[in-house]
Amino acid sequence: MPIPTLTQSIVITLVQCLLVVIFVFVVVPLTVFAERKVLGYLQQRLGSTRVASGHVGITGWMNRGMWKWGRIPVLSYWRGIPGLVADVLKLILKEDIIPAKADRFVFFIAPAISMVSAVVVFAAVSFVPGVFFTFPKWFPFVGGLPVSGGIADINVGLLWILGVASVGVYGIVLAGWASNSKYPLLGGLRSAAQMVSYEVPLAISLLAPVVLSASLNFGEMSARMAVGLPFWGLVPQILGFLIYLTCGFAETNRLPFDMPEAENELVAGFHTEYSGMKFGFFYLAEYINMTVVAALASGFFLGGPWLLPFGLQGLVNPFLPAFLSWFGEPHAIFFVVKIIFLLFTYIWVRGTIPRYRYDQVMSVAWKYLIPLALFNLLLAALVRCFA
């Protein structure tokens, strides 16, 4: 295998970054669309259907027919997708208003911090172990070189993920402060307290996989958690997954923990004063953060690029017949499918569970989740010690 020069390896890294950005910018708008639709169906309505494609006439006619039969028209699942383009155009073209009394520099930099810290987490996420694909020979400049499944699968990847995710708090807090107005400030303060509190059980729940897999590297951890554990490893993983997911909801400010932007209390929370693409950045950052949390959950608890969750793959693999061996190997597609399922779970939970009160949110974190996460860590340590 040829060894790339420095320039070539930088080009390969840029290609990887491009792939991740494409992945994110495909998944995020579809999640936005899915949120409207799934929430709609959860609440027994159709979701967004107005902006449809050129077949408005035909689909409309077929829809009417299905209504006449007394069925919910299947075609309405996909109606409304062109509305995404309209949404993006609206965000880009809308007038960008800066309040007169705002701190201009901080007002400008806050959405950037949110966005950057959300995207940069993906640097340490490894989508598939080893080589993702190899450039074909005819490719200019980097032909024949392998592209690995993670951008920078560093030794301390987990710390990178936690560290950068904690920098994301600044975006929200600074936005709240820089707007120089009451609702954003209250939203920013709430979210600072909430995110800092929930980082604690989140980190502790991620320590259980660290203890079990004896590594901090994302790729190694997901591999060992998926196929390297005896079945004792299952127990702390399931509990840890539930704790992690709860904290993940709180970290990304999603319902039932959406304190920073609780509409009926704080108008829109920290981004009340934002408009145009600056608001768009917060919006994007929220959904990218959801994707990140889903990626971590699937990597550490749901078996990452392997098919089965909670380390079941390692137990099943020896008994897998030869013609099914494809399902015993890691594939990026499994990873992506798990991420998408978790994104669906976000919407599902949003449509199901009402919002907590603010003091309840804090007491859930400090009184229940942290002791539970510590118990889970103890469980993991016992498993590691005796099994």
Added chain:
Amino acid sequence: MEHLLETIGRNMFAIFGVMALGSAAFMVASRSAVHSVLGFLFAMLCIAGCFLSLEAEFLGMAQILVYAGGIVVLFLFVVMLVEMSKKKEKEVFQAQSRYAVVAVLFGAAAFMGVFRKVIFGTASVEALVLRPELAQGLNVAKQNAQAVSRGLFADYLLPFEILSVILLVALVGAVVLAKTERV
């Protein structure tokens, strides 16, 4: 191209160092307290970059996680709540700046005195190897989390535990101070 990139890669430490110093100067000089906190945040991230350029990945990440993610958030929290808009408060804090300059010069001189040989001499820095036998069988550049943990939990276990007790004392003290009215 290749040559240029290699030169940049070799001087990464200097680049991050200059950026850290610049943002630290911004932090001291800026009028608004929130801008100062932003400068401090950027300085912390640049110092993490310095650690990374020395292949001390664990320290760099701990720097981001603890300082940028934890401590500076608390600073920001306090600064946002205690808006220093009154002239009197400003005078109180800005009067300290000349002493701060003296302290910085003194600190820089002391730092130079200690690390003169490392900076100007030919001796290379052996990162993280406290006792060579602790690093046995480890590739320190690749596994420095393991190397640090061996140092902490084998060589310096007692000082490490005492430090954590000191932190606990500080924590309990803070709780007591905050709770005095109700007791």
